[in-house]
Amino acid sequence: MxxxxxxxxxxxxxxxxxxxxxKNNLQVSHNFENLQQVVVKNCENLEYLFPMVMAGNLxxxxxxxxxxxxxxxxxxGKESSQKKVTQKFVYPYLTIxxxxxxxxxxxxxxxxFTLECPALNSxxxxxxxxxxxxQSEHLEGDTEGSSTSIYKHPVISDLxxxxxxxxxxxxxxxxxxWKDASALWFRLFTENLPYLDxxxxxxxxxxSDNKQPGFLFxxxxxxxxxxxxxxxxxxxPE
Numbered sequence: 001m002x003x004x005x006x007x008x009x010x011x012x013x014x015x016x017x018x019x020x021x022x023k024n025n026l027q028v029s030h031n032f033e034n035l036q037q038v039v040v041k042n043c044e045n046l047e048y049l050f051p052m053v054m055a056g057n058l059x060x061x062x063x064x065x066x067x068x069x070x071x072x073x074x075x076x077g078k079e080s081s082q083k084k085v086t087q088k089f090v091y092p093y094l095t096i097x098x099x100x101x102x103x104x105x106x107x108x109x110x111x112x113f114t115l116e117c118p119a120l121n122s123x124x125x126x127x128x129x130x131x132x133x134x135q136s137e138h139l140e141g142d143t144e145g146s147s148t149s150i151y152k153h154p155v156i157s158d159l160x161x162x163x164x165x166x167x168x169x170x171x172x173x174x175x176x177x178w179k180d181a182s183a184l185w186f187r188l189f190t191e192n193l194p195y196l197d198x199x200x201x202x203x204x205x206x207x208s209d210n211k212q213p214g215f216l217f218x219x220x221x222x223x224x225x226x227x228x229x230x231x232x233x234x235x236x237p238e
Contacts, residue, residue: 004030009037018043024051024079037063044070048077055089055109062093067100076109087113098124099131106130121195124175126202133180175200185219198228
């Protein structure tokens with residue numbers, strides 16, 4: 001019988017030779033069901049964090065922070081022998097998701113999947129240059145007024161990265177680079193983020209997208225409940 005560990009918080013930091021954290025087997029996945037907080041920073045050779053069999057069992061996860069893992073391709077790994085079915089990831093207690101300086105991250109999971117985070121109230125994504133959070137054009141079959149969805153760029157794939165905004169109704173704090181913010185607000189409607197009250201925008205790539213400063217006022221018009229707006233410019237990391 002597998003033993004479930006009582007470990008609730010795990011921090012991995014400054015481990016440049018680390019390539020895998022967990023083995024991809026059912027026994028390991030059940031051992032860590034009590035994890036509530038996972039922080040991973042400066043693990044340059046880590047290509048993914050969670051194996052598939054484990055990612056679906058982290059039902060108590062409350063906070064996930066990943067930063068400066070430059071070889072990371074996906075947060076959840078996919079086994080080559082896995083069947084082509086849509087995987088469902090549900091994190092009912094996840095409140096904080098932070099992704100920073102993941103220069104090769106392209107997706108949450110390299111396959112067809114859905115992701116639900118109904119309690120998420122803080123989402124921060126900075127310097128994830130290959131991760132296309134938001135679809136910047138209406139998808140075929142969309143109707144005006146439909147909920148905003150977050151997809152990988154359709155040229156790369158037609159798979160979802162992060163849930164539709166209807167699946168994160170509690171979002172209060174949103175922190176984004178300009179490229180993701182501009183794509184989001186193209187499709188955003190005022191009812192999508194009713195509880196959003198704090199917004200951080202990094203304008204490092206504002207000029208590269210030829211966006212006009214007036215676009216900031218369009219953002220405010222679609223986030224009527226925002227009480228705090230932070231605009232800053234940080235040079236793009238090498």
